[in-house]
Amino acid sequence: xxFKEAVKIALQSLWANKLRSVLTLLGVxxxxxxxxxxxxxxxxxxxxxxxxxPASLTDFGxxxxxxxxxxxxxxxxxxxxxxxxxxxxxxGRELHAVGGNPLAARLxxxxxxxxxxxxxxxxxxxxxxxxxLQVARQGGGNPQIAGSFTLSPLASAFLGATxxxxxxxxxxGTLLAVFFLATSVSGLALAGVxxxxxxxxxxTALILAVVLSTVLGRRLSGAA
Numbered sequence: 001x002x003f004k005e006a007v008k009i010a011l012q013s014l015w016a017n018k019l020r021s022v023l024t025l026l027g028v029x030x031x032x033x034x035x036x037x038x039x040x041x042x043x044x045x046x047x048x049x050x051x052x053x054p055a056s057l058t059d060f061g062x063x064x065x066x067x068x069x070x071x072x073x074x075x076x077x078x079x080x081x082x083x084x085x086x087x088x089x090x091x092g093r094e095l096h097a098v099g100g101n102p103l104a105a106r107l108x109x110x111x112x113x114x115x116x117x118x119x120x121x122x123x124x125x126x127x128x129x130x131x132x133l134q135v136a137r138q139g140g141g142n143p144q145i146a147g148s149f150t151l152s153p154l155a156s157a158f159l160g161a162t163x164x165x166x167x168x169x170x171x172x173g174t175l176l177a178v179f180f181l182a183t184s185v186s187g188l189a190l191a192g193v194x195x196x197x198x199x200x201x202x203x204t205a206l207i208l209a210v211v212l213s214t215v216l217g218r219r220l221s222g223a224a
Contacts, residue, residue, distance in 0.1 A: 049141035061136025071133050078126065083171040085122075095119055099169070151202040152181055158209035181205060 063070050086092035097105040098115050106112045135141045159180070160173030185198050 049135075053135060053140065057132070057136045058139045061133065061139070069137075071137055074129075074133060078129070079171050079175055082126075086171065091115070091118070096168075151199065151206055152185075155202050155206035155209055156181055158212075159205060162209060162212045177209075 060070055065073060086095065094105070094110050094115050097108075097110055098112050102112050105115075131141075134145070156174055156177040157169060159177035160171075160175070161169045162173070163176055164170050164173035181202065184201065188197055188201065
């Protein structure tokens with residue numbers, strides 16, 4: 001019974017926060033991503049890129065410092081940067097305000113459109129950097145690999161909102177969720193399960209994470 005009530009509260013909260021607008025934006029993003037993926041497949045002839053990659057890049061991606069992959073240090077620096085940006089800068093406070101209630105943020109003088117556009121620009125830059133690190137780590141580029149990174153980032157973000165700062169997206173919680181999901185998927189692969197199980201696992205984790213983060217956020221807002 002409690003689970004049904006939690007799902008009901010989550011759906012009501014999502015609808016109250018203009019679910020249709022969110023779905024529209026998400027649809028546009030996925031559509032643009034599909035177009036870009038199609039252009040990439042056409043441009044590279046549906047083939048992986050294994051030539052023309054600087055040796056210094058692949059050496060960096062395959063190397064290690066103090067027994068840890070070099071890319072892990074880059075991850076730590078990026079996480080520290082994003083954490084500081086969100087928690088200790090005016091832009092971070094404005095972004096939290098816009099994410100919580102865009103209408104209220106606009107009424108207090110925050111330029112919502114500018115904040116949203118800038119957040120997409122920063123996100124795009126970080127995604128591009130992640131692509132470079134992926135190439136450095138694997139030693140090549142695969143134009144079809146983007147599809148495998150659709151559910152897991154969303155699941156990590158929402159699952160991270162259930163820890164550290166429940167009901168609020170935060171960098172430490174997201175990192176914990178990333179390692180949890182990655183470890184779980186690796187464990188499933190080592191157990192010899194079929195490939196489709198990974199998608200089901202990530203999808204289920206995303207659904208549960210959305211419900212939990214929404215319920216926690218609503219309860220904390222009510223308590224405040």
